[in-house]
Amino acid sequence: RQAGRPDEAVTDLTAALTLNPEYAWAFAERGEAHRQTGRLEEAVADFDRALALSPDHAWALGSRGQAHRQAGRPDEAITDLTAALTLNPEYAWAFAERGEAHRQTGRLEEAVADFTAALTLDPA
Structure with a gap:
């Protein structure tokens, strides 16, 4: 893969x-x-x-969240990505994915907060 x-x-x-x-x-x-x-x-x-x-597999939770987001189910994505972040609060990729899911739903303030958290954790 x-x-x-x-x-x-x-x-x-x-x-x-x-x-x-x-x-x-x-x-x-x-x-x-x-x-x-x-x-x-x-x-x-x-x-x-x-x-x-x-x-307790944070990567699987985050990846399932990404699949939900790509399938047009941003609320399910947010739930999974939040669970992944509960398990790993420094998971920059999950913050970025959750930010994208928030953007999909029009929750732009939450999206900006998540993108900011992702960039703070991983500025590259």
């Missing part, structure tokens, strides 16, 4: 999950591969499964 071949990643991660259906990391990674290819509902389903197995 990180090499830019998300379809191959889905195949490989599905094989891994056949061997170990309780592998939370593999569900989260497969969810991200689905998200990268625009299969947002499959992504959310995989993130749901990863979080059922490992509820």
Whole structure:
């Protein structure tokens, strides 16, 4: 997936999950591969499964939030991204994603606050 071949990643991660259906990391990674290819509902389903197995997985929460935002569900995105930030208050990427979700809903003051927090944590 990180090499830019998300379809191959889905195949490989599905094989891994056949061997170990309780592998939370593999569900989260497969969810991200689905998200990268625009299969947002499959992504959310995989993130749901990863979080059922490992509820304190901030990255999976944030990534599910991103998938919700991309699917036009900014309120669900905000909920997930807020949960990710509760687990990791210095998660700059989650602040930026939540800012984008706030922007989608027209909550511009909240968006600016989140973008500012993201830039404060990671000015690059």
